[in-house]
Amino acid sequence: xxLFEQARQNLTAAVLAIAGEVAVASGFGFTAVEDxxxxxxxxxxxxxxxxxxxxxxxxxNGASDDCVYTLAEGNFAFxxxxxxxxxxxxxxxxxxxxxxxxxxxxxxxxRFFAPGSKELELFxxxxxxxxxxxxxxxxxxxxxxxxxxxxxDHGLIEAIAWEAxxxxxxx
Numbered sequence: 001x002x003l004f005e006q007a008r009q010n011l012t013a014a015v016l017a018i019a020g021e022v023a024v025a026s027g028f029g030f031t032a033v034e035d036x037x038x039x040x041x042x043x044x045x046x047x048x049x050x051x052x053x054x055x056x057x058x059x060x061n062g063a064s065d066d067c068v069y070t071l072a073e074g075n076f077a078f079x080x081x082x083x084x085x086x087x088x089x090x091x092x093x094x095x096x097x098x099x100x101x102x103x104x105x106x107x108x109x110x111r112f113f114a115p116g117s118k119e120l121e122l123f124x125x126x127x128x129x130x131x132x133x134x135x136x137x138x139x140x141x142x143x144x145x146x147x148x149x150x151x152x153d154h155g156l157i158e159a160i161a162w163e164a165x166x167x168x169x170x171x
Contacts (some may be wrong), residue, residue, distance in 0.1 A: 012074035019077035032061035047087035102127035
């Protein structure tokens, strides 16, 4: 197994562990559903309901086939951790707040990985890289795993340009 794939496995395991810790600390877990909250206001409302009642927190179940995590459950766990932190920190879905939240999450991951590790690099490109893509190109990357791999192999600027071309071509 190459370094990239090993790092994906390690990152998946760490994110699953963090999501488990978040669930214990907050008193509720999550469930992956098609009609999950998709606005900041809806995430805050769902979070408040979960805090008040212990009801599972709904996260989106889509677009988990081609992601940085080796299991769809890893992507769901990331979304849970990410959305709960949005609500807890009061950080909106603006690019500036997404960058700030990703920075907080990178700091949390440093309990598992040393600065400069391949795992943190993958997470950086998956979160900060995709936010930069959205700010510079608009919309979302077409294939998260391809985007992260291209970031690792060729750098963020080149990967953004390639991904924009792929998306325009419907790839």
